[in-house]
Every structure is written in structure tokens, then in C-alpha cells.
Amino acid sequence: MPVPSHPTRRSLLFGTAGTAALLAAGTGTRFGTGAPATLAPVSRAGSAADVAVLLTAAPTTVDLGARDVATWGFGDRIPGPEIRVAAGGTVAARLRNDLPQDTTVHWHGVRIDQRMDGAPGFSQAPVPAGGDFDYRFVVPDPGTYFYHSHVGTQLDRALYGALVVEDPAEPLSYDAEWTVVLDDWIDGTGTDPDAVLTELRGNPKSPQDMRSTLLGGSAGHVAYPHYLVNGRAPEAPEVFEEAPGRRVRLRLINAGADTAFRVALGGHRLTVTHTDGFPVLPVRVDTLLIGMGERYDVLVTLEDGVFPLVAAAEGKNARAFAVVRTSTGDAPPASADVPELDRRVLDLADLTADPSVDPGDEPAREVDLVLRTGGARGTSWTIGTADAPDDTSVRVAVADGERVRLSFTNNSRIWHPVHLHGHTFRVRRSGGGGPLKDTVVVRPRETVTVDLLADNPGEWMLHCHNVYHSELGMMATLGYGDAPPDTIMPGMAPERH
Ligand SMILES: [Cu+2]
Known part of the structure; x- marks a missing residue:
């Protein structure tokens, strides 16, 4: 081709x-x-x-x-x-x-x-x-x-x-910024992601020792041998250096495949300013949970010393680790105690979109979607509808310019970070005003509702950002018009699982 x-x-x-x-x-x-x-x-x-x-x-x-x-x-x-x-x-x-x-x-x-x-x-x-x-x-x-x-x-x-x-007209004021990319790592360690997928296809295990209260159940499927900050394992961590008193913007990105991270900086609180690119009213927390595909921006004013920046692999009893240094002195060990991890954690309900990005009117129509584990042995994953929960080829049809409400109900025993391509939605919260996001965590037995302005015509993936779930079927389509075009690309129809 x-x-x-x-x-x-x-x-x-x-x-x-x-x-x-x-x-x-x-x-x-x-x-x-x-x-x-x-x-x-x-x-x-x-x-x-x-x-x-x-x-x-x-x-x-x-x-x-x-x-x-x-x-x-x-x-x-x-x-x-x-x-x-x-x-x-x-x-x-x-x-x-x-x-x-x-x-x-x-x-x-x-x-x-x-x-x-x-x-x-x-x-x-x-x-x-x-x-x-x-x-x-x-x-x-x-x-x-x-x-x-x-x-x-x-x-x-x-x-x-x-x-x-x-932002050419950046409204935040800060002295420096650090990009902090988190990842769970298994490739080249005697196995690889395709082997992991093959194993999960036959046996979708959710190990009993990998559970999280914060995630509402199973934390994931894979106990990775390494967790990384900017490609570095805790044994030889990334070191971020700045002067004490400086204000730094951290751009947190979870590029992992099966791991949520609980992020904290020892000795500091975090002021959350953005999620998934878009500004929120600032919220001060000690720690935050970041699912695969999510991003958070936080501001910190640096204390004097050497501090552990920890991204605990939630529910997996392991961590990614980096060092923040503003003075001389010994670096903390990767196992350093970080009490902030157990203090106030950001909740989605804490977040309010900044008024500058208020997306406007209420949708007139709601589409209910169900996240589910299907198949005789729980070996398939779906984004189905209430009527057809095991349907692996759901297409949500929208009209250009339409406002649509999507609700995601998680009927499985594991959390899912649901990601929509090409759009930013507003997470709906009682009382209104939730944050703008493109990836949202949906815990077991939870329903998360998002409002969307359909203003970007095309056929778009709507899927779980656990790469193993999406490869095993947790993939739907949001498309413009009543039916997909005959050929999305010449000679090319969507591959379905
Ligand atoms: Cu999932």
C-alpha cells in the first residue's frame, strides 16, 4: 500500500x-x-x-x-x-x-x-x-x-x-520549567511489550498484590521491573538543579502503558495550574495522581536543600525517582520517605477550568458508554453502549458544531484513563465548571461525564490509554456524520479488533 x-x-x-x-x-x-x-x-x-x-x-x-x-x-x-x-x-x-x-x-x-x-x-x-x-x-x-x-x-x-x-502571552510567572516524563519500563529486560500482550490475551490477570484504594480496585496488570523519570531509573536518577527560592513549573506527563503515578516533591507542596494543557484555577495539594496519557502542570517554590521527586507507581509498591537540588549536600536515597505522598491528594472535583477557557453552552444530547471486560474469560475489553456493552465497534455519531455529553460508566474491576483524539472536553462536575481535559480517569463503579463541542470533523479514536486494554478492544470511534466515509484514507478502512 x-x-x-x-x-x-x-x-x-x-x-x-x-x-x-x-x-x-x-x-x-x-x-x-x-x-x-x-x-x-x-x-x-x-x-x-x-x-x-x-x-x-x-x-x-x-x-x-x-x-x-x-x-x-x-x-x-x-x-x-x-x-x-x-x-x-x-x-x-x-x-x-x-x-x-x-x-x-x-x-x-x-x-x-x-x-x-x-x-x-x-x-x-x-x-x-x-x-x-x-x-x-x-x-x-x-x-x-x-x-x-x-x-x-x-x-x-x-x-x-x-x-x-x-503561550506567547504566558500569564503565569515562573523562573524555570522542567519537563518530567514518567514511564513504566519492561522492554529489553528479557521480555517485551508484545509478549506481555500475548500473555494478557490468554490470561487478563490483575494481580491481587497490585491494588489501590485511590484507583478503586486493581491498579494494573504488569509489575514493571523499572519505573522511569525522563528515561532514568532510580539507581541513576535525573537531577534537576535550581537556586533556592526560585519558582519552577513542572510539566508532568505520564507516558506509561499500565501505571498510574502518585507524584510528590519531598518538602514541598504543589500548586496545580493546568491539566491536559488547559488552565485551571490554582489548587494547592501535596500530591496528585496522573493516569496514562494525562498531563499536569504544577508550580513549586523551591526550598533550600536536596529533595526527592517521587512518582510512586500507584498500587505497585515501586517508584520512579528524581532529585531536586538547590544546594550542596547528599542526595536522598531513592527509598526516601516522602510524607507528602500520604497527605492531601488532588481530586478531579478540586479542579475548575480557568474562566478564560470556559467552553460555553450545555449539550442537548447525551451518549452513555460502558467500559467493560467481556468474553468468556474476561479476555476482551470494550467501550460499549448500555444496550450492547460488548460491542467492540461503537461509533458515536456527531454533527459538526453539535454539543454532546458523553458519559462513561465503568463496569469493570479496573480503572481506565479514557482518551479522545482531536478534541478537548470539559469534565462535568456537580455545580458545573470542571476542568478541560482530553484524558480522564474512570474508576470501577464510577460514571464520569464530559461535555464536548464537536468542532473538528473526522473519524477519531476514543479509547482507553492503557495500551493493553486498547489493543484488546477498548476502542470506540467518535465520527462526524451518520456513517463513516467509505474510505478514510484511499483503500483504507479502520482496523477493528
Ligand atoms: Cu483501560
Whole structure:
């Protein structure tokens, strides 16, 4: 099958040195003064490329600090190269596929032109081994995002990186910022994610020793041998250095596949300012839980000393770990006691969207969806409807411009971080005013309701961001119009499980 070509593929300067290199940070289109028009229509117009990047997906060996592992990544470091662009600017990313199988890149959380969404079978044919694909899209909203492969279990390798969209009129004041990408790691440790999937396909175990009150039941399926902050195991952690008294913005991203993290910085409280890219009224907490695919931005004013930054693998009795240093002295051990982990934890109900991003009217229509474990042995996972809970091909049909309410009821015994592509929704809360998000945690026996403005036509994935659940069927479609187009891409129908 030919690789789909895109009419804007041209005129970019791509270097050849290195496997993954940021090539240019131009000074092209920027939004002007004042607050960005948040939730403005998604732009499909090509503007001058602000940032061009070459992402070469290839087999590689990465040093985790604890060991070297053979894996697939965008270069020899984890995460892949951080991409930074100003809101309103354009990202031009050439994906070169040197993997032995198909791949794509999905721009997680970005309200993107659907042709650039990197969803195989939905927005493009997967890029075959040896092929390439040019992604080119406008980033409409400032915030913390990330990119990752959307084929098979590739997310559970090293095929991810941060995407930071800067606000040309940044309203927050801070002295520095750190990107903190969390991950659960198993690849190259004597097994790999495909073997994990094969095992879960036959036996969807939820180990009894991996439970969490905070997650309302089973915490996950996989006891990973390593948990990482910015690609580093606790044995050789990332060290963030700043001067005491400085205010730092942490951009927290969970790029894991089966692990929620409970994040805290010893000796500090966290002021939560954003979730999934969008601002909230600031909330002060000691710790927060971040599911796969979620992002949180927090501000901290640094004390004088050396502090443990811990991301406890929730319910898994292990942790990811980094060090925050503002003075000389011994670093704390990875096992350091962090009492903040057991103090006030952020609750979704604590979050109120900043008034600058209030999405407006109430929806007129509600669609009820059911998250469920199905099959005789509990080996399939579905996003079904109340009438057909085991349906693995649900398509939520919306009209362009319509406001729709989606409710997710979790009838399974494990939590699910539900992610919608191409849109940002408002999590509904009693009393109104919940946060804007694209990924939301739904615990067992819980119903979470979100309001959506359907303003970005296309066929979009709606799925659990536990990569094993989505690979085993927990995938629906949100599509515009009564029926999907005959061909989403030429000769390409969505692959269904
Ligand atoms: Cu799930």
C-alpha cells in the first residue's frame, strides 16, 4: 500500500545528521497580543513552519541508569527529542520508519487537523517499514502535550517524547520549567511489550498484590521491573538543579502503558495550574495522581536543600525517582520517605477550568458508554453502549458544531484513563465548571461525564490509554456524520479488533 502523501509535503529542510534532531526553531507565525483564542476552530491552514523535526523510529540501545536495554525509540535517549513551539505555530515533523514493522506518530491532546492525527486506520495508513510520512499541523492551544507511536504496543517501548506548546502571552510567572516524563519500563529486560500482550490475551490477570484504594480496585496488570523519570531509573536518577527560592513549573506527563503515578516533591507542596494543557484555577495539594496519557502542570517554590521527586507507581509498591537540588549536600536515597505522598491528594472535583477557557453552552444530547471486560474469560475489553456493552465497534455519531455529553460508566474491576483524539472536553462536575481535559480517569463503579463541542470533523479514536486494554478492544470511534466515509484514507478502512 502506498504511503499517503500530503499536499503540504515540500519545502522543508531536513537534516541528515543524527537519528532525531531538532532542526530549526524559526520565528514564523505567532499569535499577537492578549490571551489566545482558546477553543478557536482548529486551523487547517498551513503557515510558515515554525519548528521542523526529524523523528527516526529505529531499534536502539538506551541506558536507563540501571542497565542498558535494547528497544525501539526516536534516537538513543528516552524520552525522544522534546518539541517546543509557540501556540499558533506549525510543527513539521518527518517520521522516518526504520523499525521492522509499521508505525505512526500521534500528537496526544492536540486539537489537530485529522489527517495529521497519526491514528492508523482512522486518519492514515500506517507507515510501513522503510517508509516515511510528513506531519504538518498548527498547534492551536498552549500547554503540555506529548507524541507517541499509535501502533500496537509500541507506546510501551521508547517511542514517545514531550510536545510543549508555549503561550506567547504566558500569564503565569515562573523562573524555570522542567519537563518530567514518567514511564513504566519492561522492554529489553528479557521480555517485551508484545509478549506481555500475548500473555494478557490468554490470561487478563490483575494481580491481587497490585491494588489501590485511590484507583478503586486493581491498579494494573504488569509489575514493571523499572519505573522511569525522563528515561532514568532510580539507581541513576535525573537531577534537576535550581537556586533556592526560585519558582519552577513542572510539566508532568505520564507516558506509561499500565501505571498510574502518585507524584510528590519531598518538602514541598504543589500548586496545580493546568491539566491536559488547559488552565485551571490554582489548587494547592501535596500530591496528585496522573493516569496514562494525562498531563499536569504544577508550580513549586523551591526550598533550600536536596529533595526527592517521587512518582510512586500507584498500587505497585515501586517508584520512579528524581532529585531536586538547590544546594550542596547528599542526595536522598531513592527509598526516601516522602510524607507528602500520604497527605492531601488532588481530586478531579478540586479542579475548575480557568474562566478564560470556559467552553460555553450545555449539550442537548447525551451518549452513555460502558467500559467493560467481556468474553468468556474476561479476555476482551470494550467501550460499549448500555444496550450492547460488548460491542467492540461503537461509533458515536456527531454533527459538526453539535454539543454532546458523553458519559462513561465503568463496569469493570479496573480503572481506565479514557482518551479522545482531536478534541478537548470539559469534565462535568456537580455545580458545573470542571476542568478541560482530553484524558480522564474512570474508576470501577464510577460514571464520569464530559461535555464536548464537536468542532473538528473526522473519524477519531476514543479509547482507553492503557495500551493493553486498547489493543484488546477498548476502542470506540467518535465520527462526524451518520456513517463513516467509505474510505478514510484511499483503500483504507479502520482496523477493528
Ligand atoms: Cu483501560
